[in-house]
Amino acid sequence: MDPKFHFESLTQELESLKNRVRHFIDHRHPPTDGEWKESVLRSMLAQRLPDTVKVGRGFILRRDQPSSQCDVLLYRSDHPIPFCDGDCVFISEDAVLGVIEVKTRLDKDEFRQALGKLADIGAAFTRRGELPILGLFSYEKQGDARKWFSEIIPRICDTSLRKVDLVSVGCDHFAKWWQHDPSTAAPTNTTNRHAYAKWHSYTLRRMAAGYFIANVIDIVTGGLASRNDSIWFPGEGKEEIGQRQIINPEFNPNP
8 A cells, every 4th residue: 555645545535525516517506616615624524533532523612602614523423412414513612623614715814814713723622631532624725835834833833732733735835733743753652752842844746745744544443543543644744755844832732
């Protein structure tokens, strides 16, 4: 198996599917086109996640008020669900494993807004010890995503409660939050590892979507994918392909 080819094919598959609805409606109804793109990503995640994780869209219920609408909700299959109709769900905080915002195309201002929405969702969680994975996925971009990563991510995600874990923009640009330094070997007991707390940004030609999907799966399953990294990740990892650290000196890990 060639994981690099698999990542490239995942990106190509998303590219080929993204405009399938637009072909029929010809820009006449953007919401429908956007909903299709969200459903494509949900479907690709659902095909690869174990039965313990379900994929839907909807709202997170809280005592005071519900969250804003979530394009992709990853949630525990063994928790009760207050409401479910197809893939539309209303779930409690303790069931949430991940929230992903999906966009057709982003420019710099839209990137800032989308990232801020995700950070607000994270900050509103009352179960501090069980924060979900937060991810932003955009099929296309208009501008220099690498500059967005370095300028905007540290500014908006300035505390651990507002931390967005994964970002994929277009075919080539990916960013990931690392709690521990990925360049060091991971000991069995991660509690003994020194805090690292940095984002890395990567230029991964036609593989960004594949890395995003694989990392979402790895995180929500507690690292099951990385335990079989020869299957899930290319031997030449993203650290070797190219990286740029994003450092925020004002980041507060304990707000």
